[in-house]
Each structure stands twice: as C-alpha cells, then as structure tokens.
Amino acid sequence: MTRKVTKAVFPVAGLGTRFLPATKSIPKEILTLVDRPLIQYAIDEARAAGITEFIFVTSRGKAALEDYFDDAPELEASLKAKKKTAILEELEKTNMPSGAIAYVRQRKALGLGHAVWCARRMIGDEPFAVILTDDVIAADKPCLAQMIEAYEENPGNYVAAMEVPSSKISAYGVLDCEPVTPNTVKVKGMVEKPPAEEAPSNLAVIGRYILTPEILKHIDDAIASKTTGAGGEYQLTDSIAQEIDAGNPVYGFRFKGQRYDCGTKAGFLQATVAFGLARDDLRDEFAEYLADAIGMQSAAE
Numbered sequence: 001m002t003r004k005v006t007k008a009v010f011p012v013a014g015l016g017t018r019f020l021p022a023t024k025s026i027p028k029e030i031l032t033l034v035d036r037p038l039i040q041y042a043i044d045e046a047r048a049a050g051i052t053e054f055i056f057v058t059s060r061g062k063a064a065l066e067d068y069f070d071d072a073p074e075l076e077a078s079l080k081a082k083k084k085t086a087i088l089e090e091l092e093k094t095n096m097p098s099g100a101i102a103y104v105r106q107r108k109a110l111g112l113g114h115a116v117w118c119a120r121r122m123i124g125d126e127p128f129a130v131i132l133t134d135d136v137i138a139a140d141k142p143c144l145a146q147m148i149e150a151y152e153e154n155p156g157n158y159v160a161a162m163e164v165p166s167s168k169i170s171a172y173g174v175l176d177c178e179p180v181t182p183n184t185v186k187v188k189g190m191v192e193k194p195p196a197e198e199a200p201s202n203l204a205v206i207g208r209y210i211l212t213p214e215i216l217k218h219i220d221d222a223i224a225s226k227t228t229g230a231g232g233e234y235q236l237t238d239s240i241a242q243e244i245d246a247g248n249p250v251y252g253f254r255f256k257g258q259r260y261d262c263g264t265k266a267g268f269l270q271a272t273v274a275f276g277l278a279r280d281d282l283r284d285e286f287a288e289y290l291a292d293a294i295g296m297q298s299a300a301e
C-alpha cells in the first residue's frame, strides 16, 4: 500500500541575498504579502494537503520564524480584552500544535539538496514533501494537494513543473521528459540552470516536491564523495536525477494555479498586487489606486 505523505520539509536556511538589506535582520520567509508572511502561505498549503509534521531547516538569524508559530499570550489577552475577535481569530490560526513543528539547523548554506539532507533523521523512511516558500501558488485546489492526489494514484517522485519562456529558462531546473497524462510527464533527465540553447524542454521545476526516502541516500553519497553540482552546491535536482538512473520513477506534475516567484523583487511585487486585489476588504480602494498610479505613469511618459 502507498504510504501517506504526512511530513513536509521547509528549507529556509538560504541567505536571501536578493532581498538585502531587508533580509539583513529578518528572514525572507517573514516578508509579507499583504498581511501574511510567505511562510504562512506555505504552511497553509501543506495543512490543506493533509501534512501533520512540519520540518523547518533553519540557520542563524531565523529565530523570528520559530516565534511566529508560537502562542503570543500578551497579544492574545490584549485583543480578547478589547473584544477584537476577528483579529484574534486570524492570530490564532498561526499557532501550531505542540510537537507539530520541528527545527533542524543547516550550519552552512551548501545547497538545497544539503538542506533537505539535514532533515534526514526526522524524515526517516517515509515519502515526504518539500515546499520552497519563495514559490507562492494561488490555486483553487492547493498545489501540494493536487500533487499528493497524483502520487496516491501513481506513486513515485514528483516535482511541480511549469512552462517557462526560453529567456528565463536558465534560472531553473529543467526537465527532459515525455507526456504520460495531460497533467503528468515522465522525467528522463533533469538539468540545473542550463543555458537556453541547451535546455531539454521549456518545463521548469517549481518549488514543490514529493520525494521517496531513497533520495536521501543519493544526497548522502554526494556529500560523502563531495560531489557538488551547479554553483558548487549540493543540488536537490541532481539527487532526483539519480533516482531516474536507478530506474525509479520521477514525474513532472503540471499543477493548476498561478505561481509567483517571490524570491525575486519583481515576482514579489506581482504577488503583492494579485493578493491585494484578491482581498474583499482591499480590492476597490487598491484597484482605484493602481489605475490612478498607472494613469499618472503613462501621462508622465
């Protein structure tokens, strides 16, 4: 019987250099889209997919993330006293049950594969999900839930995949693949950050994965033999590609939804506009402002 996916790894140990100076003293994952930090969107997506164990791979300077999911007794008491029940409810949604979140340190940012490997003892011998908080995906059915459904129908390793224009493909892991179903491709190979002319397809890997525990063994081997990949880092895609070589299935999953790359400033701004416009309490005022701002910009040109 296929084992249920109940654990998710959130690698949040990166340096976040593209958002300096903001990320000098706050983790990138605490940056907010409207009024919720990126990490909240990721946790909500995992919960909606049935995840019950949340493993954070952290590093120095990420203490704000641990506090974020804890109770805030003074704040809660003050909101209760002032009868601010709506805000209180929003706040309580951020509390996680004791024991549901575990934190493990990655001492050096040696790459995404290495970050996932740091969680190996907590993952154990089970399939697990990986969520990169930079990729925020707005979807009717959350992306990870779509992927877990596909995994339960047809087990194997899964990476979320999306078509990307050739001008941007060199920023991604790219799939060499053939179609299996309308949503799924069978992966024959993966290349991390290829030059556009060498990209095997226009299907790029996005930050959602369902992985079998064998992947950890491949990362283990890479670390033991100091075999790094693109950028001198232990790349997760390299270890997933080894699963293909070992004859185990790896699928690319074309999810339904709109993905925002919140690891870049332009993507973060786009997400802010989209999530602002999606909010009933902000839409009218915000849309009016945007229309005026664009009008002013065009007039000035």
Ligand code: UTP
Pocket: 011, 012, 013, 014, 015, 016, 017, 018, 019, 028, 057, 106, 108, 109, 110, 111, 112, 114, 115, 132, 133, 134, 263
């Ligand atoms: P990025 O490549 O976006 O790196 O990592 P980053 O440090 O977060 O951001 P920039 O490029 O310096 O602006 C993708 C994801 O992998 C995690 C990051 O936290 C991010 O969620 N990661 C990356 C680690 O946890 N450890 C690493 O060694 C590398």
